[in-house]
Structure formats: C-alpha cells, structure tokens
Amino acid sequence: MSLVEFRQWVKYRNRRGSLNVGMRVERGVALLATLYANAHTKDGGYKIYDFMPHDAEKAVTLEQAMESWA
Structure with missing residues (x-):
C-alpha cells in the first residue's frame, strides 16, 4: 500500500468511522435505541454511547471544557 493510499484510508x-461492520451495525442500532428512549421517556437525556x-465517548479536550465553563 502506498503512502498516498494509506492517507486516503485515514481520511x-x-x-x-470504523471499517468494522459489527461496529457500524452497533452504532446504527444504538442510534435507533437512543431516539426511541429519548422519545418515550419523561426525562430523556440518553446519549448514543449509553x-x-x-x-x-471521546474524552473532552481542555479547550472544550473551558468553553463549557464560560
């Protein structure tokens, strides 16, 4: 694999997202479950990572944290 092709795959x-089919399916099902749970609960607030x-969930960077504090 050439460096150019590798960079294209990274991009x-x-x-x-991932090339793993199982992870893609899991993400799709989780998205549907999140939508359903938020629509059918009083409080809602579920995230896809639940x-x-x-x-x-990806860690919050220092810049994002400082921005949320303001």
Whole structure:
C-alpha cells in the first residue's frame, strides 16, 4: 500500500468511522435505541454511547471544557 493510499484510508476513517461492520451495525442500532428512549421517556437525556457497549465517548479536550465553563 502506498503512502498516498494509506492517507486516503485515514481520511476516510476519520470522516466515516470504523471499517468494522459489527461496529457500524452497533452504532446504527444504538442510534435507533437512543431516539426511541429519548422519545418515550419523561426525562430523556440518553446519549448514543449509553447503548454502545463496545465504544466509549471521546474524552473532552481542555479547550472544550473551558468553553463549557464560560
């Protein structure tokens, strides 16, 4: 694989996510579960990561944290 092709794949993964079919299916199902749970509960507030046991929410950067405090 050439360096150019590798960079194209990295760009694709950054934009579209994992190439793992199982993770893609899990994300799709989690999205549907999130929509359903938020629509049918009083409080709502569920995130997609609440329904994805094999993925975790990305850590907040210092800049994002400082922005949320303001």
